[in-house]
Amino acid sequence: MKLPLNDKKFLFLLFAIAIVIALEVLSIIGIHIPMPYAPFVFAAFILSIGYKVVWNGVKALFKLQFSNINLRSNHEFP
Secondary structure, X not given: OOXXXXXXXXXXXXXXXXXXXXXXXHHHOOOOOOOOOHHHHHHHHHHHHXXXXXXXXXXXXXXXXXXXXXXXXXXXXX
C-alpha cells in the first residue's frame, strides 16, 4: 500500500495525529496544559481539524436541510 504523501489533507491528518499523540504522552507523564488555557487550546485544535464539517453543519442548519446525519450538502463533497 502506497501512502499519499503528496496529498495535503493526508499530511495535515498525520500532523494532527502527531500532536494528539504528543499531548497524550505528556498527559500520561504528568505534564498538562494549565487549566485556564486548556479549553481554548483544545477548542482551537478541534476547530482547525474539523472546520469544514462544522461549517457545512452550520450552513445546513440555517437552510434546514437535514438530509443526512452529517448535516452537509452532497454537492460539496464527492
